[in-house]
């Protein structure tokens with residue numbers, strides 16, 4: 441457990457294997473606030489003009505790859521409690537959670553640091569995490585932490601709420617893209633993984649990263665972030681901050697959704713910077729396709745002028761290439777790109 445950042449974060453200088461090379465490190469962690477990243481009120485989809493909401497979602501998913509949603513149906517209290525039990529988990533004494541600590545990534549519940557690639561990555565990320573599947577609940581909940589005592593109940597309720605929300609948003613996206621409404625139901629969104637994260641304060645935020653720049657390799661992600669900023673997206677050649685909006689979910693387009701939309705929606709690079717004074721917590725719910733499903737551009741998203749830009753593949757093919765390419769998204773996309781000239 442000595443690898444966990446939470447167990448030693450208060451050190452100066454920071455260990456060398458946490459210092460990113462100059463072109464990857466954040467330097468100045470203060471970036472412009474991403475005020476253009478839309479905050480979308482979902483009540484408008486019922487009470488107002490659904491077409492307008494669809495248009496806002498599509499535009500955000502095209503331009504930013506990110507948007508935030510409010511009035512989404514998951515109660516504020518449940519969101520607060522979810523972040524609380526996540527924080528409580530990380531704050532428990534080692535004895536209470538060491539049985540979950542593992543470097544074996546075939547385990548069903550994983551408490552570890554940085555990421556799966558720890559043994560091979562050149563630089564580690566300034567974060568610890570807890571990760572497990574969360575859909576369907578009755579299959580996976582038994583593997584979750586039993587303490588804090590309310591963890592299973594609260595994270596379970598939150599998972600159910602987010603899965604429902606995902607289905608609603610994917611329905612609106614389908615409509616916007618001109619696909620049948622149920623296009624993403626079942627197989628394409630039948631899997632959901634939670635990564636609960638704790639980012640301890642870091643004495644040298646300009647040299648380190650909480651999460652290094654990456655694209656999400658799944659279908660679509662729902663992130664619950666606390667009030668400490670740190671999440672940034674790369675847009676038009678610069679990093680901009682995704683500022684915390686109380687009780688909003690940050691939603692972002694994953695690589696698989698980019699493919700299914702035939703490049704109409706964009707997966708966008710993002711990262712998390714550290715800060716010198718505050719712990720930051722987040723809970724990322726990664727909705728993705730079940731193993732064995734086929735990922736390919738949806739027929740409705742293509743026409744004569746826009747033929748398929750990718751060949752069909754399975755999620756596993758994609759994750760394996762992604763891993764092989766060291767999470768280089770462009771290289772991975774290129775591998776699956778269809779040749780456009782016959």
Ligand code: OGA
Pocket residue numbers: 635637651656663665671710711712722723724
């Ligand atoms: C991720 C991610 C953002 C955050 O885990 O893929 O982008 O704020 N997390 O923790």
Ligand code: NI
Pocket residue numbers: 654655656710
């Ligand atoms: Ni991410």
